[in-house]
Amino acid sequence: MSLTPASAHSLGFLHVSTVRGTGVSYVHDPGAVADPSLLLGLYASGRAALVRxxxxxxxxxxxLFLCDAAEPFELQAPDDVTLHLVRIPRYALTLTDAQAGALSGRAPFAGGAVAPLLGSLVREVAGATEPYSARTALHLAGTVAELVALLAVEDADAGPRGGGEGRDSLVRHLRAHVDARLWDRELTPGTLASAQHISIRYLHKLFEDHGSTVGRWIQHRRLEEARRELARPGRSDTTVSAVARRWGFASATHFSRSFRAAYGVSPSAWRDARLRPAREAGATDG
Structure with a gap:
């Protein structure tokens, strides 16, 4: 036997479904998913084992759990279970391949600050009795994608540590300082070290212990925020040059080159692919 589909619907660029059953299993067929996607699962009730x-x-x-939709998996449920599944296209997620791989390899989790928020939202959109407007659905889909991206940030912050609570706290302060000044083209390892009253050598050591370099982290965060802005609904008229300036890149050329190196597409191609559902939703509303 298999879990019985109870409902399924689209929510912006997401596909949301609910399955339930008793003493049965659910087998995911990766061949049924055409485009690169992640599957977000939420155990609404009951218990099951995720086998992959x-x-x-x-x-x-x-x-919650996340799986690469291109990989098979099975859910074995000995008792009554209800499961919400959300398929999220990879283009909609501001995640590197490494971040997506790390999240899709994690055991089911519910702790932390982000998972409860994401779980509540999934419950809400999966159980909605009235359809949302196309514009509202698109914004809700974007919020789900943003919270999944935040899971990756939270996961990285909770990753391997290199030097005790005091040093971990300092790294968090350094990252917060970077986030607050991403727009500043004068943000460098030197200005960052000076702001925290530490040596540049010690600064580099702190980031090395957390698996990165200062410069790489600054660029990574700038690219993340720029990619997020380019994909935001209602920003189809935002130019690549304006986004590059806003997030501290020296020029649009440098930004475009860095963006393509990180994500495999140009900023304009990413924006157009991500905003296509918004344009289609607008045409439907009209």
């Missing part, structure tokens, strides 16, 4: 890559990972009410 030869490992069974137990999960229960309010636990």
């Amino acid at each position: 890559r030869g490992t069974a990972e137990p999960g229960g009410p309010d636990d």
